[in-house]
Amino acid sequence: MTGLNALKVDANVVVLGTDRVGKSALTVRFLTRRFIGEYGDIESIYSHNVIVDGRDITFNIWDSPYCQDLSRETTLYEKRVQWADGFVLVYSICDRASFNAVTKLIQSIKATKDYLGMDKVPVVIVGNKKDLNHRRTVLSEEGRLLALTTACQFYEVTAAENYHSIFMVFHGLIDRIHASKSSIKRPAGIKGIVKSMSAVFTRKRTDSL
Ligand SMILES: Nc1nc2c(ncn2[C@@H]2O[C@H](COP(=O)(O)OP(=O)(O)OP(=O)(O)O)[C@@H](O)[C@H]2O)c(=O)[nH]1
Numbered sequence: 001m002t003g004l005n006a007l008k009v010d011a012n013v014v015v016l017g018t019d020r021v022g023k024s025a026l027t028v029r030f031l032t033r034r035f036i037g038e039y040g041d042i043e044s045i046y047s048h049n050v051i052v053d054g055r056d057i058t059f060n061i062w063d064s065p066y067c068q069d070l071s072r073e074t075t076l077y078e079k080r081v082q083w084a085d086g087f088v089l090v091y092s093i094c095d096r097a098s099f100n101a102v103t104k105l106i107q108s109i110k111a112t113k114d115y116l117g118m119d120k121v122p123v124v125i126v127g128n129k130k131d132l133n134h135r136r137t138v139l140s141e142e143g144r145l146l147a148l149t150t151a152c153q154f155y156e157v158t159a160a161e162n163y164h165s166i167f168m169v170f171h172g173l174i175d176r177i178h179a180s181k182s183s184i185k186r187p188a189g190i191k192g193i194v195k196s197m198s199a200v201f202t203r204k205r206t207d208s209l
């Protein structure tokens, strides 16, 4: 990659989490800087272009309503995981079950995408609804510890009241996506070298006949 192309970044981001944790609120806040309260059941991939530090970043963000129909959800989930370069996993700080679901999601994503052993997994864990601190059931420390033990990034945010922390969520993810793309390519490179070496030796043997 050289010149202008080096400054262009394309990132597919999937937003996951259980129902009503604020996936759409967070997405819409990032796209429009606004909080509109109710979001309905729309499934959508949004494209959003931003320029940060001279880098032209296109975020493709897949937001979908949580679905309890497991048969439908499994297929859709796999599709989303394969499509994604990075993940925003959302729970509500007032909903313990949503936090437990994020823990499970991390394990499943790591297994599916082969991120095991990576320094920085392209996953951001987001504890939303920080404005409802009086109804909190998940401590900040629990979120931080989960991030630490799974090599993910962690933010507590309020989509209802603040744009800046949501901006940090998506931009934090970009660097991780970069790191993961380069470390995923490395083993394939080694395989490639082995392949081309054996090709050379095979050719030599054939040539000498
Ligand atoms: N107080 C507060 N409410 C929020 C916040 N974020 C979202 N909500 C509210 O939580 C409810 C659910 O938000 P959504 O963004 O629709 O949640 P979702 O995760 O997209 O839900 P599904 O698409 O149904 O899975 C809505 O009533 C929002 O107004 C927040 O930061 N603080």
Ligand SMILES: [Mg+2]
Pocket (backbone or CB within 6 Å): 023, 024, 025, 039, 040, 041, 042, 064, 065, 066
């Ligand atoms: Mg939604």
